[in-house]
Amino acid sequence: MEKHKLTRFVRSGDQWRADPDGRGPGRGAYLCSPECAQAVKKNKRYRALGALVT
Numbered sequence: 001m002e003k004h005k006l007t008r009f010v011r012s013g014d015q016w017r018a019d020p021d022g023r024g025p026g027r028g029a030y031l032c033s034p035e036c037a038q039a040v041k042k043n044k045r046y047r048a049l050g051a052l053v054t
Contacts, residue, residue, distance in 0.1 A: 005033075007030065009029050009030075011026045011028075
């Protein structure tokens with residue numbers, strides 16, 4: 001998958017936030033599409049990083 005098609009999120013403390021320019025500090029994770037984001041939110045966990053999603 002091409003990186004520019006992915007949405008990056010970064011972890012800052014105990015919160016996750018979108019990082020559209022890819023320059024945010026902290027641990028990052030990429031989601032492949034809005035459908036992926038909905039699935040993560042529905043499950044309330046991003047298991048690869050062991051974090052809750054709100």
